[in-house]
Amino acid sequence: MSSSTTTTVERAFQAALYDDTDSGLDTGASLLAADPAADAELARRGEEFVAAAWRRGWQPADVVRIVRRELDDEHVRLAAELIRAQVPGDRPRGRRWTDQLAALPAAPARGADRFSHATAVLELYRLLLRLPVLEPLEEPSNARPHASGQAPARAGHQAASRMLTRIRALLAKAEATGYPDEAEALSAKAQELMARHSIDEALLAAQAPAPDAPGACRIGVESPYEQAKAVLLDAVATANHCRAVWNEPLGFSTIVGFEPDLEVVELLYTSLLVQATHAMTKAEAVQRAGGRKRTKTFRQSFLAAYAHRVGDRLAAAAETQVTQDLLPVLATREVAVTDRAERMFPETTTARLRGVSDAAGWTEGMQAADRAQVRARPRLE
Known part of the structure; x- marks a missing residue:
């Protein structure tokens, strides 16, 4: 040169x-x-x-x-x-x-x-x-290396990949169909597979000689109405044994958790956003047909209510669906996730809903959340 x-x-x-x-x-x-x-x-x-x-x-x-x-x-x-x-x-x-x-x-x-x-x-x-410094998201090593220096393939990895492929396909069909009954059936099946995937991975890790460590990923929380979206993502993360920390200025949340749960959070959050958008568009069309014009306030209130109600449903499901034999495994993993999150983010704030002023939007959003597919994990037999 x-x-x-x-x-x-x-x-x-x-x-x-x-x-x-x-x-x-x-x-x-x-x-x-x-x-x-x-x-x-x-x-x-x-x-x-x-x-x-x-x-x-x-x-x-x-x-x-x-x-x-x-x-x-x-x-x-x-x-x-x-x-x-x-x-x-x-x-x-x-x-x-x-x-x-x-x-x-x-x-x-x-x-x-x-x-x-x-x-x-x-x-x-x-x-x-001018990019600022972010918390590093190093991916943890999942196993002790072999003598050859190569990490051994984790048992069940291929089965897990097939499971996630099936979940993605089911959610894609649920989001694309114009028939509510079909969407409900497809989403419900996807939720069952998500729950089974998370539990199987937790039990497998507990039995492994070198259990996984919590990892982290970032998920975009895009405007508009990013506050409601951040609250929704936090609810999905909490229900799936993860922690979410929202970076409002840079437009993303960092999710801390074990890898199988991180994948489920990404899938479920995306699916719920799609379901919310479809429901909001339909409700908004009805409101416009009735002569109302305040679309922005309606949408903001709709999504805020949707996030609030879905959070309640997910929290209730998390409390009632965990069996006694799974509690020690989940408790150990929760401690590990909390420790990792607190080390990454010593000072955090909680995303809160603000600017909710449209009663019709709130009502429609609550009703849409009640219809959304957030089926809890099945009890272990």
Whole structure:
């Protein structure tokens, strides 16, 4: 890399990244657009920004989510391209990380002129440079390594994967169908499988020589009505032996729990949101037909009531469906989850519902929550 191209990038960064004005951005983009030889160095610096984000506790899905929230689709595709390019220089990561890489959006089509492209790149770098430090989500080691250095395959892993595949398929069908009775039957079956999956994994871990340790993942809590969504996610997490901590400024909740329960929380939260959206759309259409126009307050109150009522139902189910023989296993795991969550988040606050002002929306949301499929886990025989 010649000193001239490095100088071009340095000058562009000095103008655009540390000035943070429109004129500085234009100056930096003009410098880069006029020097095609600097493209490789510009890309290398971008990979360094990505690696720095990993050191601050961010993961691929987190970066994509914040870029989508703050910038445009073009920036999202540029971020995905940088993340992919950085992979060969990265250390080995866990399964969730690999899944996030596989879900990255397609690479950008380079149809823009050099100035526009350089502007987008510098806007992205501005954001990456200012990412705050997050709590690290290192994936725990699930077993002692063999003498060969390879971790042994966990018993029942293939069966668990098949179970989760079935759960996803059932929920997808429940969300897609236009027939309430069919959706109810499919969702109920999915809930039974979720419960069985969680209990089987808990008992398996309790019998294993090297039990699993709690892990953590982040789930996006997107606007609008993010307060109600955060409360709903907290309720789902609590009912499935996890802890949820909401980061309102960055638009996500961190879920702490054992891996099988984390997967169930992701599936159930997504399904309940889809069910809520379908129910809200239908209720809203009825309200509009009756002449009302305050859609925003109706939706906010609807989702707040839905989250509140679903939380009550899930809490009641959690209290009544656990058998005596399972209590010691769950108690041990709850202590481990609480300890991990408190170490990650020494100071936390609880998401609370605010701004509920529409009586019709609240009533409709409560009724929709009563119809939502949150079947508790079956008793062990």
